[in-house]
Amino acid sequence: MGSCLEKKSTDIRREEIIRAAFEVLGEKGVRGLTIAAIAESAGMSNANIYRHFGGKDDVLSALVQFIAEEIMGKASSIAAGSGTPSAKLERIFFSHMALIGENPGIPRLVFSEEIHLGDRKIADFLAVRLGYYVETISAVIAAGSAEGEFLKELSPRETALTFLGMIQFTALRRVMGGASAEHVTEAERLWANFLRLIR
Amino acid sequence: MGSCLEKKSTDIRREEIIRAAFEVLGEKGVRGLTIAAIAESAGMSNANIYRHFGGKDDVLSALVQFIAEEIMGKASSIAAGSGTPSAKLERIFFSHMALIGENPGIPRLVFSEEIHLGDRKIADFLAVRLGYYVETISAVIAAGSAEGEFLKELSPRETALTFLGMIQFTALRRVMGGASAEHVTEAERLWANFLRLIR
DNA sequence: CCATAATGTGAATTTAAATTCACATTACAT
DNA sequence: ATGTAATGTGAATTTAAATTCACATTATGG
Numbered sequence: 001m002g003s004c005l006e007k008k009s010t011d012i013r014r015e016e017i018i019r020a021a022f023e024v025l026g027e028k029g030v031r032g033l034t035i036a037a038i039a040e041s042a043g044m045s046n047a048n049i050y051r052h053f054g055g056k057d058d059v060l061s062a063l064v065q066f067i068a069e070e071i072m073g074k075a076s077s078i079a080a081g082s083g084t085p086s087a088k089l090e091r092i093f094f095s096h097m098a099l100i101g102e103n104p105g106i107p108r109l110v111f112s113e114e115i116h117l118g119d120r121k122i123a124d125f126l127a128v129r130l131g132y133y134v135e136t137i138s139a140v141i142a143a144g145s146a147e148g149e150f151l152k153e154l155s156p157r158e159t160a161l162t163f164l165g166m167i168q169f170t171a172l173r174r175v176m177g178g179a180s181a182e183h184v185t186e187a188e189r190l191w192a193n194f195l196r197l198i199r
Numbered sequence: 200m201g202s203c204l205e206k207k208s209t210d211i212r213r214e215e216i217i218r219a220a221f222e223v224l225g226e227k228g229v230r231g232l233t234i235a236a237i238a239e240s241a242g243m244s245n246a247n248i249y250r251h252f253g254g255k256d257d258v259l260s261a262l263v264q265f266i267a268e269e270i271m272g273k274a275s276s277i278a279a280g281s282g283t284p285s286a287k288l289e290r291i292f293f294s295h296m297a298l299i300g301e302n303p304g305i306p307r308l309v310f311s312e313e314i315h316l317g318d319r320k321i322a323d324f325l326a327v328r329l330g331y332y333v334e335t336i337s338a339v340i341a342a343g344s345a346e347g348e349f350l351k352e353l354s355p356r357e358t359a360l361t362f363l364g365m366i367q368f369t370a371l372r373r374v375m376g377g378a379s380a381e382h383v384t385e386a387e388r389l390w391a392n393f394l395r396l397i398r
Numbered sequence: 399c400c401a402t403a404a405t406g407t408g409a410a411t412t413t414a415a416a417t418t419c420a421c422a423t424t425a426c427a428t
Numbered sequence: 429a430t431g432t433a434a435t436g437t438g439a440a441t442t443t444a445a446a447t448t449c450a451c452a453t454t455a456t457g458g
Contacts, residue, residue, distance in 0.1 A: 154396065
């Protein structure tokens, strides 16, 4: 028997597999992100994954690129768009927080040993992307400082790292089950406090 | 053959095994923290681990307690000691940063799925401990605020979360290989900036 | 139409890690 | 002294996951 699934081009299958992997990541975390789980979520056989990807590393690589494009790209577009620096920073903050609220698997993957200790290329790609992200936020903060919206004395880079740390730490506490308050409420409080700190 | 290793009491062996596990964690991360690696580092057979622990979860549990006692306890003792709130916060910051610099495996373990998705008891224990940690730092910040050393308007809890996020994010970037600057220099810059923000 | 390359599958195979087992040694209580 | 419970080991066994394989189906260019 070899006929349960419609045949589709590898382009389409790759896309489906990545989306399925993304699903699994959200539901079962990095640890549950197995070939079998991805195949099940995509509604196909294990072996078929290997028709369209070289192996698990290859799937992981594509997943990471997908996340980087779909997600990290959003901050860049907000930063490049119109609005005051503080409005931009606020939008970046809440969109990132919302993302984490919906899919804590993303930061888990980004900061997992699966990535760092796995394929070097993937780790490097992510490190570079994260570097861009930090720079993007630094630039927004520097602009706010220059326009007098934020404190003149703050150093953009370190403030950006603090900003991202705040988001990251929330994500991690959330996954740990140690975040008692509502995720959204927590985000609002953190933002209000951060805004007070920087201006 | 059953005679390569001196016999010792289980109390001593448990201690040795935990220290060995701690070593492995530092060198190979959570992923490399296998029974075989621990046994090798402790200079004993795999099977002997099972003489002194119920299984890997049991080892992990003891390791987490060890870390919580040895490490997280330090912040508490600094907080409880003498000095101004800002001096205390500074000491906590740099001791935590130094710790991470020497053993990035610690935050890796604390925030790993190995812990969160493994034995529920371990995850809960850690969540509770982390909660205490947040409270300890909140209290120092609140004291600083009250004494006029820090801004009156900042909310202690959210500022504490931001403080810890800054540390955590540094640790994660470091493990990713994306932290370009020297670890110590980075810590000093972050601290200088944070201090500017809160007062 | 039809050859064939691409797509798809269930059933091995491989690999790595946790765990158990059967047996060897030794501390130590009596 | 001695027997027995605790400690120690190498060699299975188990388990779970990635990967490969032999064979089935089907789209498609000619």
